[in-house]
Amino acid sequence: MLPLHEFQAAMASYLSSPPGPDVSHHLKSMMRPSLRSVERRLAVYKNNVYARLVDALRDSFPAVERLVGEDFFRYAAVQYVSITPPKSPTLLGYGKDFARFLENFRPRRIFPIFPMSPISSSVTSKPITRQTRFPSASSGASETATACCCIRLPVF
Amino acid sequence: MHSQTPTCGSIPPVPARAGIGGKPAHYAELLAARPPLAFVEVHPENYMGEGGPPHAYLEVIAEIYPLSFHGVGMSLGSSGPLDRGHLARWRKLIDRYEPALISEHIAWSRVGEVCLHDLLPLPYTDATLKLVCRHVEEMQLVLGRRILVENPSSYITPKDSAIPEADFMVEVATRTGCGLLLDINNVFVSATNNGFDPRAWLARISGHLVQEIHLAGHATIRSGELELRIDDHGSPVCDDVWDLYRETIARIGPRPTLIEWDTDVPELPVLLGEAARADAAAALSESPHAAVA
Structure with missing residues (x-):
């Protein structure tokens, strides 16, 4: 029987890697073989992880998303998540260095209207929020980004 | 048998009727209309910041309705130790709000410092059973309260799982004195995805351990030849899950029941409609003419 920490390390390595269908033989061998399509099943978990974290970044940087467009923002956010996974069980403060990451993000050089000045963000001063499809209460209170369900926002 | 299970004798029990999730979009309307609800459930992780507005709303909600704190980040199934800082933040919230219900998940989300x-x-093995029990006991000790643990929705089964999931849940509760939060949508989703019978799963759960029930909607996706149910909490509860709910409460009796809707959250009256449907089922299960399952 595989030690639990090895199973969890293998899952974490797969989930932290950028979105894509590849699942190592090692990780596949840890799953019940009678269930078909191990790669597609594991992809649900990876999509969940990335969608939730990209959504959190969208909520923290709405102006940037409007500026660069949804597709580019999502692409940059996915790259950021893969190299800077969260270190806290709350998402408060996640994305603190996303602005700095964007400034150094290589694809930006082909995007002519991207500003050269530091991108401002409010992430350091308020909690990470998650925008629901319905507007939040008029006082401006908004919900932070955790829920124990799959987010229906396919990233890949 | 557990030696000490923290009690919350000063907090009244939650009525065995429906509650909803606390969404900021609904707060103003909830406070104005004050519909009859058994409780309001929130994720404590959303209230661990210093910001004012979330707490301002929660304090007013707490004056009207019993609160349920449903955590998502404790990672009770992690091979490493629990996050002591997270436990401390939980304790601070418990002391401030004295929620009537406290719950977490039989799952993991953290490896080392990566969440x-x-x-x-x-x-589900003997080793992971002992691990989860240790973590549940630690969480109950630090919070000074009994917790409930929820069954997860799953899309895959680890090869090393040797203990049936329902038996694992019952054993955790028996050994630690914690209770069970029975998510009936999760049972249906997991059963469909992993090829087991949801009714056989539910039959293995001792009713007296169940202290809360969750109901939610799910989506169906097709990926190649594979059809999967996705636990997205983004739609009304489906008929199959309502059937399982009615059968379960006919057997074990009604319980506080959450209508869990977190994606594409509708207007408040829609949530209240689902809650009313759960209440109607609960009332029927208490009727002297109710059929015995």
Whole structure:
């Protein structure tokens, strides 16, 4: 029987890697073989992880998303998540260095209207929020980004 | 048998009727209309910041309705130790709000310092049973309260799982004195995805351990030849899950029941409609003419 920490390390390595269908033989061998399509099943978990974290970044940087467009923002956010996974069980403060990451993000050089000045963000001063499809209460209170369900926002 | 199970004798029990999730979009309307609800459930992780507005709303909600704190980040199934800082933040919130119900998940989300923010599958073995029991006992000790643990929704089964999931849940509760939060949508989703019978799963759960029930909607996706149910909490509760709910409460009696809707959250009256449907089922299960399952 595989030690639990090895199973969890293998899952974490797969989930932290950028979105894509590849699942190592090692990780596949840890799953019940009678269930078909191990790669597609594991992809649900990876999509969940990335969608939730990209959504959190969208909520923290709405102006940037409007500026660069949804597709580019999502692409940059996915790259950021893969190299800077969260270190806290709350998402408060996640994305603190996303602005700095964007400034150094290589694809930006082909995007002519991207500003050269530091991108401002409010992430350091308020909690990470998650925008629901319905507007939040008029006082401006908004919900932070955790829920124990799959987010229906396919990233890949 | 557990030696000490923290009690909350000063907090009245939650009525065995429906509650909803506390969404900021609904707060103003909830406070104005004050519909009859058994409780309001929130994720404590959303209230661990210093910001004012979330707490201002929660304090007013707490004056009207019993609160349920449903955590997502404790990672009870992690091979490493629990996050002591997270436990401390939980304790601070418990002391401030004295929620009537406290719950977490049989799952894991953290490896070392990396938090993956999803509820990941745990192999059910003697070793992981002991691990989860240790973590549940530690959480109950630090919070000074009994917790409930929820069954997860799953899309895959680890090869090393040797204990049936329902038996694992019952054994955790028996050994630690914690209770069970029975998510009936999760049972249906997991059963469909992993090829087991949801009714056989539910039959293995001792009713007296169940202290809360969750009901939610799910989506169906097709990926190649594979059809999967996705636990997205983004739609009304489906008929199959309502059937399982009615059968379960006919057997064990009604319980506080959450209508869990977190994606594409509708207007408040829609949530209240689902809650009313759960209440109607609960009332019927208490009727002297109710059929015995």
